[in-house]
Amino acid sequence: xxxxxxxxxxxxxxxxxxxxxxxxxxxxxxxxxxxxxxxxxxxxxxxxxxxxxxxxxxxxxxxxxxxxxxxxxxxxxxxxxxxxxxxxxxxxxxxxxxxxxxxxxxxxxxxxxxxxxxxxxxxxxxxxxxxxxxxxxxxxxxxxxxxxxxxxxxxxxxxxxxxxxxxxxxxxxxxxxxxxxxxxxxxxxxxxxxxxxxxxxxxxxxxxxxxxxxxxxxxxxxxxxxxxxxxxxxxxxxxxxxxxxxxxxxxxxxxxxxxxxxxxxxxxxxxxxxxxxxxxxxxxxxxxxxxxxxxxxxxxxxxxxxxxxxxxxxxxxxxxxxxxxxxxxxxxxxxxxxxxxxxxxxxxxxxxxxxxxxxxxxxxxxxxxxxxxxxxxxxxxxxxxxxxxxxxxxxxxxxxxxxxxxxxxxxxxxxxxxxxxxxxxxxxxxxxxxxxxxxxxxxxxxxxxxxxxxxxxxxxxxxxxxxxxxxxxxxxxxxxxxxxxxxxxxxxxxxx
Numbered sequence: 142x143x144x145x146x147x148x149x150x151x152x153x154x155x156x157x158x159x160x161x162x163x164x165x166x167x168x169x170x171x172x173x174x175x176x177x178x179x180x181x182x183x184x185x186x187x188x189x190x191x192x193x194x195x196x197x198x199x200x201x202x203x204x205x206x207x208x209x210x211x212x213x214x215x216x217x218x219x220x221x222x223x224x225x226x227x228x229x230x231x232x233x234x235x236x237x238x239x240x241x242x243x244x245x246x247x248x249x250x251x252x253x254x255x256x257x258x259x260x261x262x263x264x265x266x267x268x269x270x271x272x273x274x275x276x277x278x279x280x281x282x283x284x285x286x287x288x289x290x291x292x293x294x295x296x297x298x299x300x301x302x303x304x305x306x307x308x309x310x311x312x313x314x315x316x317x318x319x320x321x322x323x324x325x326x327x328x329x330x331x332x333x334x335x336x337x338x339x340x341x342x343x344x345x346x347x348x349x350x351x352x353x354x355x356x357x358x359x360x361x362x363x364x365x366x367x368x369x370x371x372x373x374x375x376x377x378x379x380x381x382x383x384x385x386x387x388x389x390x391x392x393x394x395x396x397x398x399x400x401x402x403x404x405x406x407x408x409x410x411x412x413x414x415x416x417x418x419x420x421x422x423x424x425x426x427x428x429x430x431x432x433x434x435x436x437x438x439x440x441x442x443x444x445x446x447x448x449x450x451x452x453x454x455x456x457x458x459x460x461x462x463x464x465x466x467x468x469x470x471x472x473x474x475x476x477x478x479x480x481x482x483x484x485x486x487x488x489x490x491x492x493x494x495x496x497x498x499x500x501x502x503x504x505x506x507x508x509x510x511x512x513x514x515x516x517x518x519x520x521x522x523x524x525x526x527x528x529x530x531x532x533x534x535x536x537x538x539x540x541x542x543x544x545x546x547x548x549x550x551x552x553x554x555x556x557x558x559x560x561x562x563x564x565x566x567x568x569x570x571x572x573x574x575x576x577x578x579x580x581x582x583x584x585x586x587x588x589x590x591x592x593x594x595x596x597x598x599x600x601x602x603x604x605x606x607x608x609x610x611x612x613x614x615x616x617x618x619x620x621x622x623x624x625x626x627x628x629x630x631x632x633x634x635x636x637x
Contacts, residue, residue, distance in 0.1 A: 220301075220570055220571075220588065221290065221300040221304065221570070222295075222300065222588075223299075223301050223306075223307075269319040269320050269399070270320065270321065271321065271378075271399060271402055273374070273378055274320060274321050274325065274377075274378050274379075274380065275321065275325045275326075275327065275370050275374070276317045276320070276321050276325065276326045276379075276380055276382065277329065277363060277366040277367075277370075277379050277380065278313055278314070278317075278326070278327070278328045278329070278382055278384050279328075279330075279359060279362040279366075279381060279383060280298050280310055280328055280330040280334060280338065280384035281329070281330065281353075281356055281359075282296060282356075282385070283296050283637075284296045284297035284385065285621065285622040285625045286550055286551040286552070286618065286621045286622050287549070287551065287552065287555065287621070288611070288621055288622075288624070288625050288637070289604055289606045289608075289609040289611055290569075290586055290588070290604055292637060293333070293637055294334075295337070296334070296385070297309060297385050297549060298313075298383075298384040298385035299334070299337055299338075299341065302387075302549055302555060302558070302569070303387065303559065308341055309386070309387070309549070310328075310341060310342070310384040310385070311341050311342065313382060313383075313384050313385075313386070314342055314345075316388060316391055316394065317382060319395060320398060320399065323344045323349075324349075326345070327350070327351060327370070328342075328345060328349065328350050328351070329362040329363070330351075330352060330353070331352070331353060331354075331356060332352055332354070338350065351365055351366055351369065353365065353515070354511055354516075355515065356520070357515070357518050357520045358522050359470070359522045359523045359524075360483070360487070360490065360521050360522060360523045360525075360527070361520070361521075363379075363381045363479075363523055364479070364480070364483055364490065364491070364494045364523075365494050366381075367474075367476040367479045367480055367483075368476075368480060368494045368495055368497065368501075369498045371476035371477050371498070372498050372499070375477060377476045377477075378406060378473065378474070378475050378476070379473070379475075379476050379479070380398060380402070380471070380472070381470075381472045382471050383469075383471075383548070385548065386469065386547065386548050386549070387546070387547045387558060388544055389544060389545035389546075390545055391544075393542060393543045393544035394542070394544040397413050397543075397544065398413070398471075400437075400438045400439075400441065401438075401441075401473040401540045403437040403438045404433065404438045404441045404473070404540065406475065407435060408536070409433075409474070409478075409536060409537065409538040410472060410473075410474045410478070410527065410528060410531055410536060410537045410538070411441070411472065411474060411537070411539070412468065412469075412470075412471060412473075412528065412538075412539050413469060413471040413473075413539070414429065414467065414468070414469075414539045414540065414541045414542060415467040415468075415469050415542055415546045416467075416542065417460050417465065418545070419460075420453060420456035420457035420459070421456055422450055422451060422452055422453055422456055422619075423450065423548075423551070423619060424450065424548070425447060425448060425467070425468040425524065426447070426448040426456075426459050426465045426466065426467060427444055427446075427447055427448070427466045427467070427468045427539050428444070428445040428446045428448065428464055429442045429444070429445060429539060430442055430444055430445035433538055438540065440540055440541055441538050441539070442538065442539055442540075442541070443539070444532045445464075445532075446532060447528065447532060468524070469548070470523075470548075472528070479527070480494075480495070482531050483526065483527055486526060486527050486530050486531070487519065487521070487526050487527070489518075489519065490518055490519050490521070490526070493515075493517065493518050496514055497510050497511060497514055497515070550619070551621065552584050552602040552604070552615065552621070553584075553615040553616075553619075555567075555584060556582075556584035556602075556615065559584065564581040564582070565580070565581070566580055566581075566582060566583040566584055566585050566595070567584040567585070568585050568586075569585070569586045570585075570586055571587060574587035574591070574592055575587055575592075575594075575595075576592065576594045576595070577594075577595045577596070578595070578596045578597070579596065579597045580595045580596070580598055580599060580601075581599045582599050582615065583598075583599065583600045583601040583602060583603070583615060584603070584615070585601075585605075586605065587605050588606050589605045589606055589607045590607070591605060593605055600614055600616065601613070601614060601615070602614065602615055602618055608636050
C-alpha cells in the first residue's frame with residue numbers, strides 16, 4: 142500500500158496543474174473578451190469622430206452634399222406618425238416565454254481622379270418622362286435599428302422621419318414620378334403593410350402593388366417585379382429604389398437615374414454610386430473601374446468590385462483613394478437582362494419567380510402558386526445573388542452621382558437629418574416635451590406625452606414611446622437590433 146501513495150500524489154499534482162491551467166485559460170478568455178469589447182466600442186467612437194471631422198472639414202464640392210435639415214421645424218408636424226398619433230399600445234396576448242489595414246497618418250480626403258466636380262450634366266430635357274422605364278420600390282424590413290420608433294407593423298418607410306409632412310415611401314414616390322408615371326410605378330411589400338401603403342399612396346394602381354407572402358430579401362422582391370413586368374412589357378427597363386432612403390438634390394438624382402437607364406439599355410446591370418460624405422461602417426462600397434464609352438452616358442464606369450461594410454479605418458482608407466462610392470442598393474436594368482443574370486447565377490430562384498409571374502394576373506392561380514413556390518425560394522440580397530458575380534465578368538456598371546443620400550439606418554444618421562441649435566440635441570417630435578441643461582448632441586424622440594428632462598449628458602439617444610423607453614449612445618446606435626433580438630427572446634413580441 143505504501144508504494145501506491147507516490148502515484149496518488151502524482152495524480153493529485155497533475156489534476157491540480159490541469160485545474161490551474163483551466164482557471165488561467167478562463168481568466169485569459171475573459172480578458173480577451175473584455176479587450177474585444179473595448180476595441181468594438183473604440184471603433185464605434187472612432188467612426189463617429191471621423192464622420193464629424195469629415196463633415197466639419199469637407200471641401201464643399203457637390204459630391205459631398207448631404208441631406209439638408211428641413212427649415213422652420215416649428216411649422217412642421219410634431220410627430221413622425223402622419224396622423225399625429227402614436228400607434229396604440231397592444232396588449233400582450235399571453236405569458237412571456239423563457240427565456241483594422243494600416244493607414245497613412247493623414248485621413249484627409251483626396252479629390253477623386255475621376256473628378257466629382259466635373260461630372261457631366263446629363264441632359265434630362267424639358268419632360269423627364271423616360272418611355273419604357275418602370276420604377277420598382279421594395280418596401281420591406283422592420284427598421285430594427287430604429288426600434289422602438291420603427292415597428293414590424295409600422296416600419297420606418299411609413300414614418301415622417303424629417304417632419305416634412307410626407308413619409309419616406311411618399312417622398313420616394315414623389316421623387317421618382319417625374320421619370321415615369323403611376324401606371325409604371327410598382328411597389329413590392331408584405332401583407333401587413335398593403336393597407337397603409339394604399340392609404341399613403343392613393344394614386345398607386347392596385348395591380349402595381351405586388352404583395353410577397355413573406356420576406357425573402359431583395360433578390361426575390363426585385364426578381365418578382367422584374368418577372369411580372371417582363372411579362373407585361375418585354376422591353377421594360379426597371380429601376381429599383383428602396384422605400385426608406387433620404388435623398389437631397391432631386392435634379393442630380395433624376396439625372397443619375399436617366400443616365401443609368403441609358404447604360405442599362407446596353408445590357409448592363411447598373412448601380413448608382415454615392416459620393417461618401419464620411420467614412421461610414423454602415424454601408425457597402427463600390428470600387429470604380431474603367432470608363433464606359435457610351436455617348437449617352439458620359440459618367441458611367443464599370444464596377445471594379447463590391448466591398449462589404451468595412452471598419453472605420455478601412456472606410457477612411459477607401460475614401461482617401463477617391464475611387465470608392467457608397468453602394469446605395471439602387472439598381473437599373475432591362476427586366477429581361479436581370480432575369481438572364483438570375484438564371485445564370487441562381488437557376489432555382491429564377492425558375493420559382495418565373496413560375497409565379499406566369500400566373501400573376503390571375504388571382505386564384507396566383508395564390509395557389511405562391512403558396513406552393515414562395516416558401517422554398519432562397520433568401521438572398523441582390524448584391525450577393527447577381528451583382529457581385531456579374532461584376533467579375535464586366536457586366537455591372539456604376540453611375541457616380543452627386544446627390545445627398547442616407548439610408549436612415551440608425552438614430553445617429555437620423556440625428557444628422559434633423560435641425561438643432563448649436564450643441565443641442567436633435568428632437569424628433571414636440572420640442573415642448575424636452576428640457577435640457579448642459580446637454581450637447583444626441584437625439585430625443587418624445588412620443589409618450591411625458592416631459593423628457595436631461596442634465597449633463599452628451600450624445601445620447603433617448604426614444605420615449607408610450608410602451609417602451611430606449612436609452613443608448615449615438616456611437617452604439619447601430620447595435621439597437623441586438624436589443625430587439627433580446628426583447629423578442631424575452632417574450633415581448635407585442636412591442637416589436
